[in-house]
Amino acid sequence: MNTGKVLGERIRRFRKKKKWSQADLAEKVGVSNTFMGNIERGEKPFSLETLEKIATVLGITLYELLIHAEDLGKAQQSEVLTEIIDKLAYRPALEQKSALKMIDHLLDTIDSVKKSKN
Template sequence: MPELRLLVGERIRVIRKAKGLTQLQLAELSNLDDAYIGAVERGERNFTIDTLEKIHTALQVDVTHLFRNDDVKSKDEIARQQATDEFIAVISNLKSEQIEIVKRINKELVQAFSHPL
């Protein structure tokens, strides 16, 4: 099985789960069959660019997120990227004013962690 197809399929799965979506929900959002989504996530389907665009649009993420390779990263880097995926999922449906509030809270948290207890 081609490595890139496996990588993209796994990234779709990770992002879908971070957003709290089932395969069925992603299928509905992307106008694809849920069995097809499962096959894409397992790297079993040689999907088209058009299909990838439907999935990327349904997930509401930058397309570059679908091509990131976590295999060459440390545990800390992978944890950071997973947290980033979850953060993006949380804010994806917020209004700009709400996003600004989340950003301020995030800054406060970062400052709190920079000062030892």
């Protein structure tokens, strides 16, 4: 997946979290609905200035948007995994560690059940 598409998907996720339509975001950023659709689909190049406006309107930093998009592109993570990361990203480290322990325990349980069935 190319960086433009990954970044566009990330923008779309942040927009949907705010329960905004594409038209809502386009209006707030000052671009056309068509152009915003092209950005979210990764179909057209856009300026750093536009990206900064999008991040500001979404209430996130440009750094948060770019770094996370880069990480997603490298890993080509599933949408479910991305959602898990989004939910944990801004939690305190202690909560993240607790969530990891719970996930480890859950996966161990799943593996045990699978082994017992075989």
